[in-house]
Amino acid sequence: MIKNEQDTNVETPRILEGVKFLDLTWFGAGPIAMRTIAGMGADVVRVETEKRPDGLRTAPPRPVNATGYNLSGYYNNFNTDKKSITIDLTTERGHELGMDLVQWADVMMTNLTPRGIRQVGMDWETIQKVNPGIIALYQPMQGMTGPHSEFGGFGAVLGTICGINGLAGFEGNPPVGVGTNYTDYVVNPMHAVTALLAALYHKRRTGEGQMIDMSQLESSVAALAGPAFALANGGEPYIREGNRVRYAAPHGAYRVRDNGERGDRWLVIACLENQQWRDFAKVAGHVGWADEERFATLADRKANENALDALVEDWARQQDGEGALATLQAAGVPSGLVLNATEVLADQQMVARKYFRYIEHPEAGLRAHDGSGFKLSKTPAEPQRPSPLLGEHTYEVATDILELMPEEISNLVVEQVLF
Amino acid sequence: MMALEGIRILDASDVIGHYAGRILADLGADVIKVEPVGGDPTRRWAPLLPDVAELESGLQFLLLNANKRGITIDVTQPRGRELYLALTKTADVLIDSLQEHEAVEFGLTADHLIEVKPDLIHTSITGWGLSGPRANWAYADIVGCAMSGTMQLVGLADGPPEQLPDMQGYHTASIQAAAGTMGAIVYRQSTGEGQRVEVSMQEAMSIAQETAMMQADILGTNRERGKPQFGLDLPGSGLYEAADGYVFLIASGLAGSGFPGLVRLMAETGDEEDLFEEPFRTFITDVMGTTQLRDILLDPGGTSSPSHRSSEISHLLPHMDDVVRKFCKKHPKSYLYEEGQKRRILVGIVNTPNDILESQQLKERNWFVDLEDTKRGVTLRYPGPQWQLQGTPAQLRRPAPMLGEHNNEVLSEIGIDESELSELVAEGVIAG
Structure with missing residues (x-):
């Protein structure tokens, strides 16, 4: 520091x-x-x-x-x-x-x-x-x-x-x-x-x-305002469904293999486009998933989301978080790891862009501060x-x-x- | 007069930047939404407005793009790129969300934009920013929640980390971008100079980790989800089930009338049980309404309060909390909220979207606004402004644009005539 x-x-x-x-x-x-x-x-x-x-x-x-x-x-x-x-x-x-x-x-x-x-x-x-x-x-x-x-x-x-x-x-x-x-x-x-x-x-x-x-x-x-705006204007009512959204599937946090250092480790994946879903299936080693009719379109994947998430969960459980993230990102699949604060402070992107500012305080010493959001x-x-x-x-x-x-x-x- | 009257903004962003353009449009800027010829993907995102063509029905799109005009341009074609740059020359601000690899591919890098228009304010809103090893990584709203550290704090102790609802990653990036852009507009006003405003969603959300970052920095430990907010489980603080929903109480500590106020409220309906009796009576007046309790609990063996050691009070707290729990369960949430607040107890009510639409406070302030959308044949109810600038009030002036609705209007403003317009349509550079 x-x-x-x-x-x-x-x-x-x-x-x-x-x-x-x-x-x-x-x-x-x-x-x-x-x-x-x-x-x-x-x-x-x-x-x-x-x-x-x-x-x-x-x-x-x-x-x-x-x-x-x-x-x-x-x-x-x-x-x-x-x-x-x-x-x-x-x-x-x-x-x-x-x-x-x-x-x-x-x-x-x-x-x-x-x-x-x-x-x-x-x-x-x-x-x-x-x-x-x-x-x-x-x-x-x-x-x-x-x-x-x-x-x-x-x-x-x-x-x-x-x-x-x-x-x-x-x-x-x-x-x-x-x-x-x-x-x-x-x-x-x-x-x-x-x-x-x-x-x-x-x-x-x-x-x-x-x-x-x-x-x-x-x-x-x-x-x-999204949910209230939808409700006021006849849109489908909002459902509290954790990490799911209406516009993407699979979409969620999936637990990855315990690497011995930190058990509570989760990979987030968001397939907003069909192509991202096909790319995900391919690099996950299950190219057949993308051929299944029940997962063909977003509407199909949403209709069968429990089955879909069960497959992704099983896959993720066997993955090393960092490795899986690198693989998914290489294929252009929106993905990330759920970082804790220590990991955010040391995150290579945050460090490379000097987001956190280390400022000397007369009583508290040299401490991390959030930088500007822009x-x-x-x-x-x-x-x-x-x-x-x-x-x-x-x-x-x-x-x-x-x-x-x-x-x-x-x-x-x-x-x-x-x- | 509106604050940003006369400012012209080209908003070519994806969904990550839609709210930024909306904020600046509400302030009175002329914001022109630039979409690909096929339309922004969120035009089709559920929830959908019933009985309207799919492309015009995505409610998130309608919400986040109200007050903007709309045009379509295929920037991957040379003529489209030319058009885009010609429009950029007429704009004070350009908002985009091109990642570096896309900007290079389309010939629309930040450096090039500034060359074309030296006093341009170029606002870039992306998942990771324009520099750093991950500048070109794919992102989505939930990815920002995850990699900023905020998601780690959301959820139950034995459950998964949860995203923040309603696209907070995107919106946070947009809110930061609007503030930075507004700063750049003020600077340009006094110097005539433009500059780049660059937002990374990961950075934009980081400060929303609350104390987690500082705790990691100072104490070397990480906050965990599903634990009492600051590590303390105090009676009269936290989520309580009411007869018909939930309320949230902060009735320990100094603020408002505190726990003594809460006991008095309970007594009005005869629900205070033995809390007016000793040892509770003295404890509630001497300790609950002060910072002492926190000090004792944070430093159990300490000398902070010789008369009330942690071990001596530990049997009092669960009973007090139990009395509060029973009291809340007996009464409707609106009773606890309204009557508690009237007695200066800090009570919140867990509102649903419907409760918010029905909120007396928002109604009295005429916050929701109805606006006719003649093109779609509906009148929609919109949330109001984020603030009331009383000298320069916000106005909801127009619904979100239909796809390409203002192609002719906007392009004729930069001198493109009818025949050229038809050519552009024929070539697929703009939507017909």
């Missing part, structure tokens, strides 16, 4: 150089959006408090025996390139300082509920008075209006409401979901990034700021600087942006407005 060479330097242009973002988000969906924005070169100032710190700061994974707010990999992966100032916005003076930051900012984002937004006095009417040209993205779970707008929850709660639990898995199994707070990591943060950049584009054309009401529920359903050829958006320690930039932001004098800062610390 070596630290990445810096692939940008002072001359490398960044998309959002000089654009100022006020980050009032916490947990997953909001911070990841702001991390992406910070990776594009924006100046992102994150307001936190010690009284009620971002829950991710103390969440696992952390090193054994870790204490304090700065060692969680969960937090540290999602807040790169930002500055952290600790202000208690619920105090009168704290709120004034918050409004100074609103005035400073081009864009503000929060994922608090409307109730939380009122508590910190950051509702649209208030901030617009202070900064009429501001862009503000509000990202509560269910939007700023409607009977459920005050409903609270984390990604795991939203996962059930937006329907992913009800879609994943096998009919008859409980709807346990997908094992993660799935929509927190790409769907909601990256939808938010797109919305913010679109608003910024519009502002640069017209001078107009605006409010963005982003319901995480709507954003999530939009990315999972590679930009002229203006890289990869994370560069480690996530801030809690309040790491309080003095700097108080001095440079809030223009407070050292004595005033000390007084505010004593008064527990700043930490």
Whole structure:
């Protein structure tokens, strides 16, 4: 594991150089959006408090025996390139300082509920008075209006409401979901990034700021809308059928031979076209399968999918995963192995493309970080600087942006407005 | 005015990129879907719209290509390639999903596209990206789920790993691509320069491993599927069966009114059993609503809380969980969800597609939108936008194009006249 060479330097242009973002988000969906924005070169100032710190700061994974707010990999992966100032916005003076930051900012984002937004006095009417040209993205779970707008929850709660639990898995199994707070990591943060950049584009054309009401529920359903859209319009109803899909067969995860290192090893195969099915049968050593009438077309294979899957399962059980994958890929059959996180970190394609970024953090040491989900050829958006320690930039932001004098800062610390 | 009014986008992607084009079209860009002469394969993918020609009935296609115009071009023919490049010259953004070997074969490599149109934003969305040893490997949605590490986390402990539903591999790649493209559009606005935006589905999904990557990096261990999310099985947290379905609770810890709030809700219907009595009463107020419980359980022999050692509380937790389980099983899921949330308990409801169509919250916000599709003779109900840009609202302006519907319109925009159009049809370069 070596630290990445810096692939940008002072001359490398960044998309959002000089654009100022006020980050009032916490947990997953909001911070990841702001991390992406910070990776594009924006100046992102994150307001936190010690009284009620971002829950991710103390969440696992952390090193054994870790204490304090700065060692969680969960937090540290999602807040790169930002500055952290600790202000208690619920105090009168704290709120004034918050409004100074609103005035400073081009864009503000929060994922608090409307109730939380009122508590910190950051509702649209208030901030617009202070900064009429501001862009503000509000990202509560269910939007700023409607009977459920005050409903609270984390990604795991939203996962059930937006329907992913009800879609994943096998009919008859409980709807346990997908094992993660799935929509927190790409769907909601990256939808938010797109919305913010679109608003910024519009502002640069017209001078107009605006409010963005982003319901995480709507954003999530939009990315999972196939089954509801089909149901609303007379299509065949959705069936929870695990790894099967209507548009391909065979399609699934098939257990391969235990190689002694890791028993739980699965090969995924997806034959979307008849030719891929014939190629699969051939390289699997069962060219006769492709001649069987019951497997001739996609409709035939879907009609006889249990029999088909039984054959593929038996075949896969005798295969070495890596070997079978190489064989299938050489024949152009869409296929892969179900990798665990250790294997993803070491995966030759990920390593060759330098997806993961190794960044030195003052307390956590040299750690792996997710890179950018898109590679930009002229203006890289990869994370560069480690996530801030809690309040790491309080003095700097108080001095440079809030223009407070050292004595005033000390007084505010004593008064527990700043930490 | 819509945010991307005046931006012209050629969307020549396969299904992996359809949602990216849709997002940018919803923002107001003029997105032209470019399909092969035989049509995009997803036009025939089930589920299908009943009573409509098969080629026009694939509901995934109709969903992901609404708000776009549509043309057909056979880029494997020289004239088709010329046409494609001529259109590229008129576009601000080109989205494709050609792998390197295809781009070389068709003479449409990223380098060549930039030569043809130096300020082009070229967005490439593929399974593995355009570089690296696997750039030319075959892929499908489930392959992205598998090789990004996300699939390893989905499923029951004794079952197979499961894909994420409804093409999340493809959609994740598209969502990342739309964000990257939007960044490139902003950069082009201030500098006039284009660039390449490159998305690998494997990379796009990797961050959705949640904490698994960081756990592997920091602790050297791998998260397993079918285990409590962060390794802790806490009462009042997780999936619970209701009388008519399921709910999901996060009632341990600091958020909302927590376990004390849950006990109060149970008491309203007389279901709290002995949880108001000792030793539960003190334990629930002193420990359940704090981070202490997690610390104790994560560090069983530790000194974090001398008064509540792991061994001393281990017999309390199963009973508390049991009371919650019985309570949930007795009541309808909507009661638990609505009444729990009103009392600031973090409760989710396991919604089915039908529940989502009937959601009061989505109805109040007029989220689903009906749009007439005159060509197909139907009115379809569409999901609404991902966000409400209040100054520049999204609009659902047109249904997905019929095959080649805008051939004449779009090609005449680049100066191709009627007789040339007929030639192109006759030669099979565009669909007739």
